[in-house]
Amino acid sequence: MNNFQYVRAADLSGAAQFASSRDGVSFIAGGTNLVDLMKYSVVHPTALVDLNRLSLHEITDRPEGGVRIGALVTNSNLAYHPVISARYPMLSRAILAGASPQLRNKATTGGNLLQRTRCVYFYDPAVPCNKREPGTGCPAKEGANRILAILGTSVQCIATHPSDMCVAMAALSAIVQVTGPSGDRSVPLADFHRLPGEHPEIDTVLSKGEIITAVDLPATGFAGNSAYVKVRDRQSYAFALISVAAGLEIVDGFITHAGVALGGVAHKPWRSAELEQRLLVGKPANRNTWHDFQTALLDGAQGFGENDFKLKLAPVTLVRALEQAAHEGETI
Amino acid sequence: MNTHLIGTDVNRIDGPAKVSGAAKYAGEFFAPDMLxxxxxxxxxxxxxxxxxxxxxxxxxxxxxxxxxxxxxxxxxxxxxxxxxxxxxxxxxxxxxxxxxxxxxxxxxxxxxxxxxxxxxxxxxxxxxxxxxxxxHQTDMAIAIHEAEKVKKTNRAGIEAPPKLRGNSAEAYAAAAIKLDKEYHSPTEFxxxxxxxxxxxxxxxxxxxxxxxxxxxxxxxxxxxxxxxxxxxxxxxxxxxxxxxxxxxxxxxxxxxxxxxxxxxxxxxxxxxxxxxxxxFTLCHRPETLQEIRLGADTDGTLQAIHTETFQVTSRYENYFEVIANWSGLSYRCDNVTMEESTVAMDTVTPGDMRAPGAAQGVWAIETAMDELAVATGRDPIELRLQNYADKDQNHDKKYSSKELKECYRQGAELFDWTRRKSKPRSNRRGSTLIGHGMAGGVWESPQMPAAAKASLSPDGTLTVASGTSDIGTGTYTAMAILAGETLGLPLDRIIVKLGDTELPVAPLEGGSWTISSVGTAVTEACKAVSKKVLKLAAGLDNSPLKGASLKEVEFSEERILLRSDRSRFVSLQAALAAGDGKPIVEKAKSGPSLLKQHGYKSFTHSAVFAEVEVDEDFGTVSVCRIVSAIAGGRIINHEAARSQIIGGIVWGIGMALQEEAVTDHQLGRIMNHNFAEYHTPVNADVHDIEVIFVPEVDDIVNPIGAKGLGEIGLVGVAAAIGNAIYNATGVRVRKLPITLDKLI
Amino acid sequence: MINEAAVERHSALAVETRLTVNGHAHTLYIEPWTSLLDLLRENLRLTGSKKGCDHGQCGACTVLLDGVRVNSCLCLAVMHDGAEVTTIEGLGGETHLSPMQQAFVDHDGYQCGYCTPGQICSAVGMLREGHVKTEADIREQLSGNLCRCGAYPNIVAAVKHVMTAAAAGEGGAQ
Missing domain, CATH: 3.90.1170.50 (Aldehyde oxidase/xanthine dehydrogenase, a/b hammerhead)
Incomplete structure (x- = not known):
């Protein structure tokens, strides 16, 4: 870990100003991923701006019926918050399926959105990685890619986004609230993370100095029919090989509204609102529907050797999650 | 020897130090101006x-x-x-x-x-x-064909495969049932x-x-x-x-x-x-490839065993562990060939890792035996009983004790083996397939030369000391128990000192031989002290112990009693008061008794039973229950002994399902070099575990009759789990670990 | 033994930080790249908190930060100005063990003992959080604490014992 300057931010604008006016500044909140990366010498910030004293710790109701989650709300406080567990149960489940209690007690909502990939090449400064050092290459494509992507990959990068929380938020159509040197803006979660393309070093659409202030959840939380299914290599404390957040609204056996996102398959939570509209909404909540939907959603998926099994695992996980969501509360 | 402590559940004497942070490990000592x-x-x-x-x-x-x-x-x-x-x-x-x-x-x-x-x-x-x-070359699959393979290498204390016996090729060719499989185990850390x-x-x-x-x-x-x-x-x-x-x-x-x-x-x-x-740049369990051929009669009677193993070593040291021998040891068979080769690659030198060689070798032979059970339609326990080895054919020696049959019996009973359905995929609950499997385990129990010191203060406090380390196995407590038994002292009167070159020299803490070796030395040192104490006691005026030999008295509850009349005794305090006011200090050196052990070999044995649940769609495995029945000689501290076996079982779960160092062969570098990606079991992976110690009396293995339990808990567990997975799914995985991708 | 002089740094980037550790208040000048774990172990010489991975992957460094269990290896000490830290040494000493520490001794909830302080701090934090009811809950909620010796079943037994005793104690008080 390099030496760096440490600054405690007193207000948002000052923090944004500080970060946008010089190079190599990182914001820090929970630090569970950033400190980890600094210790591995993967990132080398010149200064850290500590956001923890800002007033972004609240979960509040929104006038339109949704909920605003302050960026500094910890993963634990979010998952166990009575409003979240009652109205957005798939979000609670997703968060509690990730990391460990100790990490969830520190990790924040904003920080979780900015988690970096767990690709072992990215994490190891001794080897090439286009995401860590653009232009050095991607040994993962022919190497240890068990946990890596099958969708939305590029020649430069096959990294996956490791978050569980983000998968549920994607399915919930969350909106990320951002402030920065050029003012405030709202970014749908679906657009917040990028695909690697030609610039795998850039994970999100945030620009220099921008700070996440909150995540808004819409009123629809799929409290009646939702599921979060995570498949991993051990029974706890492991990143997802495949995860699925599925929320359905079902009336008389037919789907009226749906939100379904996949984790562990791409550089971002994988969701297609268009396919949901076309292949889920208006369709009966049964296995045929799930089959048609998963086939379309996973169209174009490609394995790289070690992760070929995900091509088999992703469809069955999707089907399991949809089936669980559809039958939530029933005794099967 | 008394038995009021031995074999009971004794809390570790170093426990309070460990749970309070007072126990100091190597990185927790300070010095002025330390760099x-x-x-x-x-x-x-x-x-x-x-x-x-x-x-x-x-x-x-x-x-x-x-x-x-x-x-x-x-x-x-x-x-x-x-x-x-x-x-x-x-x-x-x-x-x-x-x-x-x-x-x-x-x-x-x-x-x-x-x-x-x-x-x-x-x-x-x-x-x-x-x-x-x-x-560079780090890919065993390639190196095995091009690298220099070295056979029958030597390493201090590690024996090369024994000579072949009979003619395994002919017997195999003539056998009614033939099995010929390759088993692959990965690098583990x-x-x-x-x-x-x-x-x-x-x-x-x-x-x-x-x-x-x-x-x-x-x-x-x-x-x-x-x-x-x-x-x-x-x-x-x-x-x-x-x-x-x-x-x-x-x-x-x-x-x-x-x-x-x-x-x-x-x-x-x-x-x-x-x-x-x-x-992850240090020593590790070497990757292995094992080719096993079994020839048997239609009823499963083994006629031929041919094991050829390859294990990775570095280019600068020919490290070697015993993998093949276990197949010729475990079952009665007159036609056996066992070959071992090392394959040198550009890697760090491997090293002994809990049950080195047996972890992989017994996994392979016990999986092969399950395959033979399937091929012959025999129950896996019956098949093992049919091929039960009453002597060590590798060395043509008798076992000093072997209560493995009792392990099978008690383990099967507790596990309720009879409810197992022998046909794979016939036990399910929704998308969950349930399977039951078993395997045997074996590890050696040698005694090494060791030294110890015992010092009894005039106030009746005993200090026993030996250079050996307690790596978590419970050595501090076991030594206190043995010393307390010998001198009739409660544990709170005993101080144990370990891990210091100022103390009497002990062998490397490994091989499950510490209790056998250091335990014997500590007991001998305490016996020597007891002789002096008896002399003092017998020398007292009107001593009831006058003329009594050590065999005629018993040290119990800080008294020296006459065995023939326990109402006649001298208190330890009184005996020590007769001394010169200085501690009684005795050193002892102990080693294997060649006379007693001649013609015998000593091993611990186990029968391991596993119940697994496999998600049919995901291939995820949950090991819901393990029963392990252990024949490990005399148990000194039942509580710590049970913990040792549980720990070995947890290792077995990791070995079966999770552990694998993944090398990028282009780079020659292990890439999952951290706890996030190199998985070992977490608490949620571990469900019901039951441990049985079957009675096993052995006065040949060493004077205290204890065999050591550090490794046996692990041996056989991965095979039992793999065999249960086969029973659940009908899929035989011969390449560890059994990750979900191999089951979907 | 606490050696505050050793903690004082002369780097221009050092930041004044007040920490209360096991009830003792400290005002320290800490360089921002010092983790809470290294501060505790190397500077305050509270070596009960262990370093097993230094990356939040094993839980051996678990301490209670303002009563909440966290991985101290991933905490930069300067970020916790004003915080109260409780380490294993603060829960109970060798001769006056807290109920959780005593339960670990009684149930042999360890072998080598290296993960143990983290397990105990994690278990204490877990019970305070109040989300566990069943044995399966305990296993899941303690999965952030690796034990390579494999003492998990005994750890669960120790925690169950404390939970049961606490429930009985509360019942008695009511």
Whole structure:
């Protein structure tokens, strides 16, 4: 870990100003991923701006019926918050399926959105990685890619986004609230993370100095029919090989509204609102529907050797999650 | 010997220190003006360092020195100087910082030293190195065809495969049932929770006190004195507590070398702690390929066993562990061939890891036996009973004891084996397939020469001491129990000292031989003390013990009683009061009794039963229940013994389902070098575990009749789980670990 | 033994930080790249908190930060100005063990002992969080604490014992 300057931010604008006016500044909140990366010498910030004293710790109701989650709300406080567990149960489940209690007690909502990939090449400064050092290459494509992507990959990068929380938020159509040197803006979660393309070093659409202030959840939380299914290599404390957040609204056996996102398959939570509209909404909540939907959603998926099994695992996980969501509360 | 403590549940005497943070491990001793060091590791697999630039690193505030092969002090050239007690005979131990050569990825090539840990850590990232990379090979699948394979190599204390018996080729050709399979096990890492650490205290008289993470303080001392030219008087090594080791701390690891080098040159105390990712550049369980052919009659009677094993070693040392022998040992068979070869690759030298060789060898033969049960339609236990070995055919010797049949019986009963459905995939609940499987386990129980000291103070406090380490196995407590039994003392009157070169020399703490070896020495030392105490007691005026021999008295509850009339006794206090006011000190050396053990071999045995649930869609496996029945001789501390077996079972779960170091062969580098990606079991992976110790009396194995339990808990577990997975799914996985991708 | 002089740094980047550790108040000048774990172990010489991975992957460094269990290896010490830290040494000493520590001794909830302080701090934090009811809950909620010796079943037994005793104690008080 390099030496760096440490600054405690007193207000948002000052923090944004500080970060946008010089190079190599990182914001820090929970630090569970950033400190980890600094210790591995993967990132080398010149200064850290500590956001923890800002007033972004609240979960509040929104006038339109949704909920605003302050960026500094910890993963634990979010998952166990009575409003979240009652109205957005798939979000609670997703968060509690990730990391460990100790990490969830520190990790924040904003920080979780900015988690970096767990690709072992990215994490190891001794080897090439286009995401860590653009232009050095991607040994993962022919190497240890068990946990890596099958969708939305590029020649430069096959990294996956490791978050569980983000998968549920994607399915919930969350909106990320951002402030920065050029003012405030709202970014749908679906657009917040990028695909690697030609610039795998850039994970999100945030620009220099921008700070996440909150995540808004819409009123629809799929409290009646939702599921979060995570498949991993051990029974706890492991990143997802495949995860699925599925929320359905079902009336008389037919789907009226749906939100379904996949984790562990791409550089971002994988969701297609268009396919949901076309292949889920208006369709009966049964296995045929799930089959048609998963086939379309996973169209174009490609394995790289070690992760070929995900091509088999992703469809069955999707089907399991949809089936669980559809039958939530029933005794099967 | 009394039995009021032996075999009961005794809380560890070092427990309060461990749960309060008072127990001090190697990295937890301090010295004035101590420096911190941090290792720089090679990022190529084979090659030479062309240049190494330390200028930037030396600009970090607090920087003291960067050691490299260019500026190191004089070091012995002769590679024999670097040998340690556990080193392979063939080859040359790695000489850190000796020259520009890189033998394996992650090799230590520089050492940053600074006033603080943080500065040393930063410095290490600023050392820039240019390499001349040479071609490398880390892929066993390729190396096995092109590398030099060495057969029948030797290693101190490790035997080469025994001679073949009968004619396995002919018998196999003639057999009605033939099985011919390949079994592959991956590279695994010990990963003790404690990072490898050495704190070298540079004393004012220029001697060293070294706190090392080691399974043998005397081995560390030998290594340091040989290389750095110290006498034994000048180097004291201590390891009062060791945060797990599992074999990884048998040989000195490079942090010992580097910390000592830095302290000697800089004339200051130095602490060096390796990182978790650097722990993946140390010794490990070698990758193996095992080809097994079984020939049998239609009823499963074995007619031929042919085992050919290949294990990876480094190019600079021909490390070797016993893998094939277990197949010829485990079952009665008159036509057996066992061959072992090493395959040299560009990797760090492997090392003993909990049940070395048996973990892999028994996994393969016990999986093959399950396949034979399927092929012959026999119940797996019946098949094993049919081929039960009443003697050790490998050595043509009798077993000193072998209560394996009782393990099968008691284990099967507790597990309720009869409810198993022999047809695969016939037990399901929704998408969950349920399976039951079993396997046997075996490990050797040798006795090694050992020494111990016992000192009984006039106030009746006993101190027993031996150089051995307690790596978590419960040695402190077991020694206290044995001493307490011998001298009739409660545990709170006994102090146990371990892990210090000032104490009597003990063998390496490994091989499950500590209780057998050090336990015997401690008992002998205490017996010698008891003789003196008896003399004092018998010498008292009107002593009821006058003329009594040691055999005629009993030491119990701080009294010496006449066996023939227990109402007649002398209190320990009274006996000691008759002494000269000085402690009674006795040393004992013990070793195997050749007379008694001639014609016998000693082993621990187990029968392991597993119940698994497999998600049919996901291939995820949950090991819901394990029953392990152990024949391990006399149990000294039932509580710690049970914990040892549980620990072995948890290792077995990891071995079966999770553990695998993944190498990128293009780079020659292990890539999952951390706890996030190299999985070991977490609490949620471990469900019901039940342990049975079947009664096993053995007065040949050693005088105390205990066999050692450090390894047997693991052996056979992976096979039992794999066999249960087959029973659940109908899928036979012959390549560990059984990850979900192999089941969907 | 606390050696505050050793903690004082002269780097221009050091930041004044007030920490209360096991009830003792400290005002320290800490360089921002010092983790809470390294501060505790190397500077305050509270070596009960262990370093097993230094990356939040093993839980050996678990302490209670303002009563909440966290991985101290991933905490930069300067970020916790004003915080109260409780380490294993603060829960109970060798001769006056807290109920959780005593339960670990009684159930042999360890072997080598290296992960143990983290397990105990984690278990204490877990019970305070109040989300566990069943044995399966305990296993899941303690999965952030690796034990390579494999003492998990005994750890669960120890925690269950404390939970049961606490429930009985509360019942008695009511």
């Amino acid at each position: 911190y060091a941090y290792v720089v590791s090679a990022s190529v697999t084979h090659g030479e360092i062309k240049s190494i630039n330390i200028d930037k690193a030396m600009k970090v505030p607090g920087a003291v020195k960067v050691f490299t092969h260019k500026n190191r002090p004089h070091l012995p050239w002769f590679d024999r100087t670097y040998l340690d007690e556990d080193a392979p005979i063939d080859g040359s131990p790695l000489r850190p910082l000796y020259d520009a050569r890189v033998h394996h990825n992650g090799q230590p090539i520089a050492l940053a030293v600074a006033e603080t840990f943080e500065a040393a850590r930063y410095m290490a990232t600023l050392v820039s190195i240019e390499y001349k990379a040479l071609t 010990h990963n003790p929770m404690e990072l490898f650490t050495t704190t070298v205290v540079y004393n004012s008289d220029e001697t060293l006190t070294i706190y090392d993470k080691t399974q043998s303080v005397s081995n560390s001392q030998l290594y340091v004195t040989n290389i750095f030219g110290y006498s034994k008087d000048e180097v004291r090594v201590e390891s009062p507590f060791v945060g797990g080791a599992f074999g990884s701390a048998l040989r000195p690891q490079h942090q010992l070398f580097l910390a000592t080098l830095a302290a000697k040159v800089l004339k200051r105390s130095v602490r060096l702690t390796l990182t978790r990712d650097q722990m």
